[in-house]
Structure formats: structure tokens, C-alpha cells
Amino acid sequence: MQSLERALGRERVISTPDELIAYEFDATIERGMPQAVVFPESTEQVAAAVRVAHRAGVPVIPRGAGTGLSGGAVAAAGGVVVALTRMKRVLKIDVVDRVAVVEPGVVNIDLSRAAAPYGLYYAPDPSSQRACTIGGNVAENAGGPHCLAMGTTTNHVLGLELVLADGEVIEVGGHSRDVAGYDLTGAFVGSEGTLAIATKIIVRLSRIPEATRTLLAIFDQIDDASGAVSAIIAAGMVPSALEMMDRNIIRAVEPVLRCGYPLDAEAVLLIEVDGLEEDTVEQAEAIDAICRRHGAREVRLAREAADRELLWAGRKSSISALGRLYPNYYVLDGVVPRTRLPDVLRQVYAVAGRYGLAVANVFHAGDGNLHPNLLFDEREPGVTAKVLDAGAEIMRLCVDAGGSITGEHGVGVEKRDFMAWLFSGDDLYAMSRLKTAFKAGEDFNPCKAFPTHAGCGEVTQAQVRRTAAAIGPDLYV
Amino acid sequence: MSEAVTAHRVDEFVAAISQPDAPAVFRDGLAAYAVDGLLPEVAVTVTHTDHVRLNLSEAQKHGLAVIPFGGGTHSGLGNVPTAYDIALSTVGLDRIIAHEPADMTVTVEAGVPLATLQAVLAHHGQFLPLDPPGGGGATVGGVLAANAQGALRHAFGTARDWLIGVKVVQADGTLVKSGGRVVKNVAGYDMGKLYVGSLGSLGVIVEATFKLAPLPAAVAAIGVTCPSPHAAAMLLFAAHDAGLALHAAELLSPAAGRAVLGDARWSALVRVAGRARAVERTLRELREIAGGLRATYDLRDPAQTARAWDDAFAPGALSLRVSVLPRSVAGAIEEMEAALGGAAALLSSTLGAGLIRARVRPESDAEAGMLVGAVRDIAQRHDGALVVEAAAPAVKRAIDVFGPARPDFAIMRRLKQALDPSRTLAPGRFAGGL
Known part of the structure; x- marks a missing residue:
């Protein structure tokens, strides 16, 4: 502790239980108490903190805004949390080359705001974009509604300055994709803070499209909505966003936000196309026709920007609105091939039904990325265990349908024991060799992303079940 | 290692892999597998992933060096190998494993020719937006290993942006995968990124899954001849800034203009693609824009210009690739033209990516070496880098074709050491002699 204060200054270190409590969890059910949290303001200070922890053999846990949905920023085995929220400068916006250089603590939407005067924006837009940081986005390879056409974080990161586990500072990638050697930038994005800490991030900026058209298609059958999704993709269109919300989401959102989702609908699709004016007109017409052909009872086109924002407001606050229906909700993140959506959705409802749980689905239908939210009241005895079991079954459904256990939230602490459903021991061992290359030992953000090993006992699923019962209503996401 | 010892090990290797349902081993016709003038002792052709596993585990056991071989179209890339005993041809891994058009994904074995794959996808109105020049005979695995790319780079990026899952056989014969078959997936480290452009130095790619793009409804091509490279760059920047429907946007040197457009001036070659109305407006x-720049605008046959560009920039005797920031392209390409002009050089830049290709016909190795040095200086003056994509072995031996080692080379060296400690896979070929 004293070494940390010596290295960074007392004002950049906290270590009393009262102060630490806010850093015990992120946006998940997982918890873990760190011994200290440091708030470096420069690469040198990050390196100094990491060196101190490395010498003391104490775990290091990088942390952005703590909005993560898989426990990636939780001090699962104690240690020093390196909070990067004070490193929040946009260092450079290069308009001609469409590149920005940012510190890791820059909030996602602040980068787009800084680029907006030049007609540019940063494309990945996770739903938490008003709070989450670019550094956290890089760690998780964050997605968002608009990654259907624009790709996820990995498609937009060009280079990084990294602090390795032993405090060495190294640059990977650069201002262009064409840097000789292995694509270490690509391998780092999505590594869930287990390889190094990014202290500078070079990202690609995109041009704000000339025209945007947003449609709301309303369905009386959820299967019809799924069918429309497949048909749009099969017709050779890649909308910029293609989102689905089911009746439980609609019932949670509409009474509060009044965004025009009919309360008696089984599902709505929120579809956006952007690009050249001519293109968006044609695509919107084609999508309208496809939806109607697939049983949409109504398709609305948002005429004004305000209408569009209202439609999106419903989507973006849909998960938090679930609090209206039940005291607690648990958001899952699974992926299936788009053609399997109708079938898997039916099974998701069936699993929830079997456990006696309500479920609300709001998700990125265009790329098959499901977010079932299990709704419950944790005061009901034994319900938390049921929720976790049902969640695991739903993840298993996704895997069995040829999909994945996470599309954008990461594996983190939450799902590391499901990794064996997707990967063999050989696959996982090969991945672990990347840690060797980055010199990231077991003390570097331990207990994340890969199946449990010794020392992570405190946060096993069994423990999650026990602690879950003790956690207040608002801590579930 | 003496030749006799190597020959003995090769014999032992051949005996070991000669099992029922085994890979086929050849000791003649090896010229087809030459890399930088070096011939392997044997060539092995495989039709099954298990063959690749057997081949690699036995090669490693016998201390032999393996170079995976696809269509051979980009085999000029890389440093001269330090050892080359076995050519492992993957063209027999030629199955298209799964194509679900409505999912817009495809899973293929590594030996499937890119052209074959594109034909199958086109039937469903889709394509994999990778178009390496001279890539007609390229295999999917080869395109990935070489990170081969063409003019579509402007709109679609590179293989890393389309690969969503990959299976690789490691040096010890272990089959490993990363990613999967869905378009969005963050489970596990994204190892696929490492294999793209790795020249087989980390593992032999045996299967790949890609996301796909819809084929555009309408395509047009135009050539715009400009008074200077700066004018051509202005045109391309303006088109880019206007968000116009461009699939490709290349800046051509006068010699390239002659070869591709039949007009020996600086020019821009633009492929416009999308829905009919967007194409018209573009x-x-x-x-x-061309009128404002006093440039001459000329509608072209898109298929014919694409072929001409492909022919012009297929890997040649000396192929160079310079990477600079987009803003530096006009200056850098003008200097390259001046430095290379005497050697019948063709230059083309994917402006938005800051990438400049040069195909050069030097008279001698000495001249080639000099030209490489001159272009490297130009690249460095513009804060860029040069990769020599093809050159005579004598030219390559004097340099690292990937340029000087970068600060992150230590991580790369440890990665190679971790994944191929016995240096079985394409030893010496990758950056820094990995």
C-alpha cells in the first residue's frame, strides 16, 4: 500500500473498506473486494502501479467505468484495481485520415461527440455508451445495435499503447492496419483485461451517414418477426441496426416512455438503414414490404429525428425499464445463427417456463445476438439458484444451435465454466500461450475468461448463488 | 545439418506417414513448390485434416521444416526460409463445409480456391469481399496466410474483418480452433487475427468461417485522368467525404493508367456499387467533382477494368507495398514514381487505406536492391513502412522484407516460441526471421 502511495501519490490510491466498497462489483452479480484501487493519470503511473503489484505478487485488475456485464472488472482474487477513469483525454482527432487517439478512460459517447463537428463518429455503440469507456470496450470487444453493418470494436481499433504485467510499456499496431508482424492489436481486443492494460488507443472514425431511416414493424406473432429478420438478411440487405423486442419488454417500456410500441403486440422490430438518401429510401421501402409479407400488422417510418430518437429511447432503456415488472432481472448474452432465431427463441421461453420464471427478450436480431432477461424477485426463496440454472440452460441452447455463449458482454467470471462447451482443452491451451507472449501471469486479472483454476474458489457459481441471495435488488442487471 | 542426415530424416518421415489412408508423398515435380528458389525434399498432398496433423507431428519429431502451400500465387511473400524440407499442399482440403445463405456465413476447408468459393456464393447473391490481384488460383488458406488483398480493401477492409472462426493444426499436430460460426462472438481470445498474414508460421490453417456481404445490385467503373497525383487524391478524398457508393477507389500512376485505362496520365479508378439510384447519383x-478539378471523366466497363488492374498488380518480379497515412499518399506516390519510373513501375494506391502498391521490372538484382532502398527511404520520410511482397532471393537475403523490427517484436518472438518452439513451421520466413 505504501509502495503504491509512494509511486502514485496518496491522492491516487484508496484502500479503506468504506472507499473500496464501490469497487467490489461491476454491473453483474459477481463481487470481489480489492485491497486497493489506484487512479493513475498517465501511462507512467499505470506502469508504476502495475510494477508495484507485480513485485508484491498481488493481482492487478484493470477497470473502466464498471459497466461490464460479465464480471471482468471484479477483483475475483483480491488485488489492486487499476481504475482508468482519470485518463480521459481525447489526444487527437485526425480528420483527413479519420483516426482518433484516446486515453482508455474516455467515455464512448464523448469520443463521438468530439468527432461530430467534423462529420465523423466512433461507430461501436454499446447500450451503455453514455457511461462505458473506450478502454473497457477494447477489453470486451464491445458491440452495440449498430455493429450489424459497422462491425464491433475490433473492426475499429488500429493500435494500442500497452502496459504489460511487469510494467513494460509497448506499442502494438499503429495508425494503419498495415503494420508488419502478427496482428497483436487484433489479438488484444476482446482479451477481457487479461493480457495487459491499454493506456492509449488508436481508433478509426467513420463518416456520419447522410441519411438515416428508422422503421418500427409490429407483429402479433414472434415467429413472424424472426422470419422477417431472416428474410431481410436473405434479401441482400444489411441494415445498420435490426433489433427485436418482445411483449414483456414492450410492457415494461411503453407505459414509461410512450414511444409508440403497441401494448398488445407480441414483438416489434426496430430497423434502421443509413447511407445515401437514395439508398435509404429504397431499402426502407423494401424492408417495409418484407415485414408486411411476413405478417407485420403495421410498419411505421419515423419521419422526424425526434420520432427516431423516441423509438431508440425505448430500445436503449428497455433493460432498465424491466425494474417496473419485477424487482430483479438477469441479462444473458448468447448468439445463434440468424436462421435458428425462431427455434431458439421458442426454446428460451420454454426453459424459462419450466423454471417458473418470466423472461423478456430484447436483442440484436440482425446478428443473432440474444439478450434474454430472466425476471424474478430475489426475496422468493431459492429463486436465484433457479435463475442461474435457467441461464446456464439457455446458454447451452445457444451452443447446441451452433452459436456462442457471448456475443459482446464477454466471458468474464460469469461464464468461464461454460467455455468447455465451445472449446477443447487444446483450444484453450493454445489461447493461453498468448498470455505467455504478453508476459501476463496468473496474477494478471485472474479468474477471468477461462475455466476456473485454483485460487478462484471465492467466485465459483456456488458462491455466486450464495452471495446472490444477499445482494440488494438493484445490483442485478 | 549435413545433406545425408537430412535425407535420412526425410526417409524416416516418409516411412512414418506412409500409412493406409495416408497423405500422398511426392519426390518429383517439386519445382511447383519452389520458395525463393529453394526446393523441398518432398511434397505432401493431403485430403483430410488428420493428414495435416500426422504430417506436422512427424515432421516435428524428425526435426524437419514444413512450408504450407496453397495455390502458390503469393509464395513470393516472406523472407527466404532458413530451412525447407517438406511442402505441405493443402489444395486437397477442398470441401465447402457449410454455406447457409440466410445466415450470410460460409465454412470452407483451406484448400478451396477463392474463385470457386466466389462462384458458389455468387449463385446466392453473396461474396467474400477479398480480391487479391493475381489471386485467381489462390486458395482460401493462402489468402488468409498471406493476408492477400486487392482494391476492395477501400470499402471492405481485409481478411481479419471477415474471418469469424478458424481451425489450425499446430506444429505438434494438435488441431485447435478459435471463434466459431456466428457473426458475433467474443468467447476466447481471437486467435484468428494472429493467423491472418502469419505465412503459416504459427500453424497450418485447415478450415475457416467467414461472414459474407451481399453482391451489389449495380456496378459501374469510371476512370478519371487528372493533372497530378494531388488532383487525383483530392477527387478520391472528396468522393469518400461525400459518402458516395464506392467499392474501390485507386489512385494510378501514369504507367498504371496506361496499363489499366489505356491513358498514360495520373488517374483515379473508381468502382461504384450499390443500388441503382445510389450508383446513378454517385x-x-x-x-x-472531376469537372472542378479539370479532370477527364470516362465511364468504363467494370469487369474489364477490374481484370486489367488485377493483371497489372499480380505479384511480379519485384512487388512493393508501402503504407502511409492517407494524407501522405499523393506526395509519397509522386516520389515513388520519380524513383522507380525508369524501371517500368506500375503504381496504384488504395487511398483511404494509405496503401501504395508498386510492381516493378528491374533489369538486375543490383538495381532491384537499390530501388527497394530508395522506396524504403521514401516510406520512412512519410512516417510509413515498406513490405517487399516479391523479389529475387538475392534481393531478399540482403534485407528483412517486412522492414526493421518494431518495438512489439519481443511479444511476437515469444508468441512464435510458445506456439512453434521447434521452428517446424516456415522457419525464417516471417517478420524478423521468425
Whole structure:
């Protein structure tokens, strides 16, 4: 502790239980108490903190805004949390080359705001974009509604300055994709803070499209909505966003936000196309026709920007609105091939039904990325265990349908024991060799992303079940 | 290692892999597998992933060096190997494993020719937006290993942006995968990124899954001849800034202009693609921009110009690739033209990516070496880098074709050491002699 204060200054270190409590969890059910949290303001200070922890053999846990949905920023085995929220400068916006250089603590939407005067924006837009940081986005390879056409974080990161586990500072990638050697930038994005800490991030900026058209298609059958999704993709269109919300989401959102989702609908699709004016007109017409052909009872086109924002407001606050229906909700993140959506959705409802749980689905239908939210009241005895079991079954459904256990939230602490459903021991061992290359030992953000090993006992699923019962209503996401 | 010892090990290797249902081993016709003038002792052709596993585990056991071989179209890339005993041809891994058009994904074995794959996808109105020049005979695995790319880079990026899952056989014969078959997936480290462009130095790619793009409804091509590279760059920047429907946007040197457009001036070659109305508008606006620049606008046959560009920039005796920031392209390409002009050089830049290709016909190795040095200096002056994509072995031996080692080379060296400690896979070929 004293070494940390010596290295960074007392004002950049906290270590009393009262102060630490806010850093015990992120946006998940997982918890873990760190011994200290440091708030470096420069690469040198990050390196100094990491060196101190490395010498003391104490775990290091990088942390952005703590909005993560898989426990990636939780001090699962104690240690020093390196909070990067004070490193929040946009260092450079290069308009001609469409590149920005940012510190890791820059909030996602602040980068787009800084680029907006030049007609540019940063494309990945996770739903938490008003709070989450670019550094956290890089760690998780964050997605968002608009990654259907624009790709996820990995498609937009060009280079990084990294602090390795032993405090060495190294640059990977650069201002262009064409840097000789292995694509270490690509391998780092999505590594869930287990390889190094990014202290500078070079990202690609995109041009704000000339025209945007947003449609709301309303369905009386959820299967019809799924069918429309497949048909749009099969017709050779890649909308910029293609989102689905089911009746439980609609019932949670509409009474509060009044965004025009009919309360008696089984599902709505929120579809956006952007690009050249001519293109968006044609695509919107084609999508309208496809939806109607697939049983949409109504398709609305948002005429004004305000209408569009209202439609999106419903989507973006849909998960938090679930609090209206039940005291607690648990958001899952699974992926299936788009053609399997109708079938898997039916099974998701069936699993929830079997456990006696309500479920609300709001998700990125265009790329098959499901977010079932299990709704419950944790005061009901034994319900938390049921929720976790049902969640695991739903993840298993996704895997069995040829999909994945996470599309954008990461594996983190939450799902590391499901990794064996997707990967063999050989696959996982090969991945672990990347840690060797980055010199990231077991003390570097331990207990994340890969199946449990010794020392992570405190946060096993069994423990999650026990602690879950003790956690207040608002801590579930 | 003496030749006799190597020959003995090769014999032992051949005996070991000669099992029922085994890979086929050849000791003749090896010229087809030459890399930088070096011939392997044997060539092995495989039709099954298990063959690749057997081949690699036995090669490693016998201390032999393996170079995976696809269509051979980009085999000029890389440093001269330090050892080459076995050519492992993957062209027999030629199955298209799964194509679900409505999912817009495809899973293929590594030996499937890119052209074959594109034909199958086109039937469903889709394509994999990778178009390496000279890549007609390239295999999917080869395109990935070489990170081969063409003019579509402008709109679609590179293989890393389309690969969503990959299976690889490691040096010890272990089959490993990363990613999967869904378009969005963050489970596990994204190892696929490492194999793209790795020249087989980390593992032999045996299967790949890609996301796909819809084929555009309408395509047009235009050539715009400009008074200078700066004018051509202005045109391309303006088109890019206007968000016009461009699939490719290349800046051509006068010699490249002659070869591709039949007009020996600086020019821009633009492929316009999308829905009919967007294409119409793009053509109209490009004409207006060209008028403002006193450039000559000329509608072209898209298929014919694409073929001509492909022919012009297929890997040649000396192929160079310079990477700079987009803003530096006009200056850098003008200097390259001056430095290379005497050697019948063709230059083409994917402006938005800051990438400049040069195909050069030097008279001698000495001249080639000099030209490489001159272009490297130009690249460095513009804060860029040069990769020599093809050159005579004598030219390559004097340099690292990937340029000087970068600060992150230590991580790369440890990665190679971790994944191929016995240096079985393409030893010496990758950056820094990995």
C-alpha cells in the first residue's frame, strides 16, 4: 500500500473498506473486494502501479467505468484495481485520415461527440455508451445495435499503447492496419483485461451517414418477426441496426416512455438503414414490404429525428425499464445463427417456463445476438439458484444451435465454466500461450475468461448463488 | 545439418506417414513448390485434416521444416526460409463445409480456391469481399496466410474483418480452433487475427468461417485522368467525404493508367456499387467533382477494368507495398514514381487505406536492391513502412522484407516460441526471421 502511495501519490490510491466498497462489483452479480484501487493519470503511473503489484505478487485488475456485464472488472482474487477513469483525454482527432487517439478512460459517447463537428463518429455503440469507456470496450470487444453493418470494436481499433504485467510499456499496431508482424492489436481486443492494460488507443472514425431511416414493424406473432429478420438478411440487405423486442419488454417500456410500441403486440422490430438518401429510401421501402409479407400488422417510418430518437429511447432503456415488472432481472448474452432465431427463441421461453420464471427478450436480431432477461424477485426463496440454472440452460441452447455463449458482454467470471462447451482443452491451451507472449501471469486479472483454476474458489457459481441471495435488488442487471 | 542426415530424416518421415489412408508423398515435380528458389525434399498432398496433423507431428519429431502451400500465387511473400524440407499442399482440403445463405456465413476447408468459393456464393447473391490481384488460383488458406488483398480493401477492409472462426493444426499436430460460426462472438481470445498474414508460421490453417456481404445490385467503373497525383487524391478524398457508393477507389500512376485505362496520365479508378439510384447519383457527383478539378471523366466497363488492374498488380518480379497515412499518399506516390519510373513501375494506391502498391521490372538484382532502398527511404520520410511482397532471393537475403523490427517484436518472438518452439513451421520466413 505504501509502495503504491509512494509511486502514485496518496491522492491516487484508496484502500479503506468504506472507499473500496464501490469497487467490489461491476454491473453483474459477481463481487470481489480489492485491497486497493489506484487512479493513475498517465501511462507512467499505470506502469508504476502495475510494477508495484507485480513485485508484491498481488493481482492487478484493470477497470473502466464498471459497466461490464460479465464480471471482468471484479477483483475475483483480491488485488489492486487499476481504475482508468482519470485518463480521459481525447489526444487527437485526425480528420483527413479519420483516426482518433484516446486515453482508455474516455467515455464512448464523448469520443463521438468530439468527432461530430467534423462529420465523423466512433461507430461501436454499446447500450451503455453514455457511461462505458473506450478502454473497457477494447477489453470486451464491445458491440452495440449498430455493429450489424459497422462491425464491433475490433473492426475499429488500429493500435494500442500497452502496459504489460511487469510494467513494460509497448506499442502494438499503429495508425494503419498495415503494420508488419502478427496482428497483436487484433489479438488484444476482446482479451477481457487479461493480457495487459491499454493506456492509449488508436481508433478509426467513420463518416456520419447522410441519411438515416428508422422503421418500427409490429407483429402479433414472434415467429413472424424472426422470419422477417431472416428474410431481410436473405434479401441482400444489411441494415445498420435490426433489433427485436418482445411483449414483456414492450410492457415494461411503453407505459414509461410512450414511444409508440403497441401494448398488445407480441414483438416489434426496430430497423434502421443509413447511407445515401437514395439508398435509404429504397431499402426502407423494401424492408417495409418484407415485414408486411411476413405478417407485420403495421410498419411505421419515423419521419422526424425526434420520432427516431423516441423509438431508440425505448430500445436503449428497455433493460432498465424491466425494474417496473419485477424487482430483479438477469441479462444473458448468447448468439445463434440468424436462421435458428425462431427455434431458439421458442426454446428460451420454454426453459424459462419450466423454471417458473418470466423472461423478456430484447436483442440484436440482425446478428443473432440474444439478450434474454430472466425476471424474478430475489426475496422468493431459492429463486436465484433457479435463475442461474435457467441461464446456464439457455446458454447451452445457444451452443447446441451452433452459436456462442457471448456475443459482446464477454466471458468474464460469469461464464468461464461454460467455455468447455465451445472449446477443447487444446483450444484453450493454445489461447493461453498468448498470455505467455504478453508476459501476463496468473496474477494478471485472474479468474477471468477461462475455466476456473485454483485460487478462484471465492467466485465459483456456488458462491455466486450464495452471495446472490444477499445482494440488494438493484445490483442485478 | 549435413545433406545425408537430412535425407535420412526425410526417409524416416516418409516411412512414418506412409500409412493406409495416408497423405500422398511426392519426390518429383517439386519445382511447383519452389520458395525463393529453394526446393523441398518432398511434397505432401493431403485430403483430410488428420493428414495435416500426422504430417506436422512427424515432421516435428524428425526435426524437419514444413512450408504450407496453397495455390502458390503469393509464395513470393516472406523472407527466404532458413530451412525447407517438406511442402505441405493443402489444395486437397477442398470441401465447402457449410454455406447457409440466410445466415450470410460460409465454412470452407483451406484448400478451396477463392474463385470457386466466389462462384458458389455468387449463385446466392453473396461474396467474400477479398480480391487479391493475381489471386485467381489462390486458395482460401493462402489468402488468409498471406493476408492477400486487392482494391476492395477501400470499402471492405481485409481478411481479419471477415474471418469469424478458424481451425489450425499446430506444429505438434494438435488441431485447435478459435471463434466459431456466428457473426458475433467474443468467447476466447481471437486467435484468428494472429493467423491472418502469419505465412503459416504459427500453424497450418485447415478450415475457416467467414461472414459474407451481399453482391451489389449495380456496378459501374469510371476512370478519371487528372493533372497530378494531388488532383487525383483530392477527387478520391472528396468522393469518400461525400459518402458516395464506392467499392474501390485507386489512385494510378501514369504507367498504371496506361496499363489499366489505356491513358498514360495520373488517374483515379473508381468502382461504384450499390443500388441503382445510389450508383446513378454517385456517378453524377463524381463527374461534377472531376469537372472542378479539370479532370477527364470516362465511364468504363467494370469487369474489364477490374481484370486489367488485377493483371497489372499480380505479384511480379519485384512487388512493393508501402503504407502511409492517407494524407501522405499523393506526395509519397509522386516520389515513388520519380524513383522507380525508369524501371517500368506500375503504381496504384488504395487511398483511404494509405496503401501504395508498386510492381516493378528491374533489369538486375543490383538495381532491384537499390530501388527497394530508395522506396524504403521514401516510406520512412512519410512516417510509413515498406513490405517487399516479391523479389529475387538475392534481393531478399540482403534485407528483412517486412522492414526493421518494431518495438512489439519481443511479444511476437515469444508468441512464435510458445506456439512453434521447434521452428517446424516456415522457419525464417516471417517478420524478423521468425
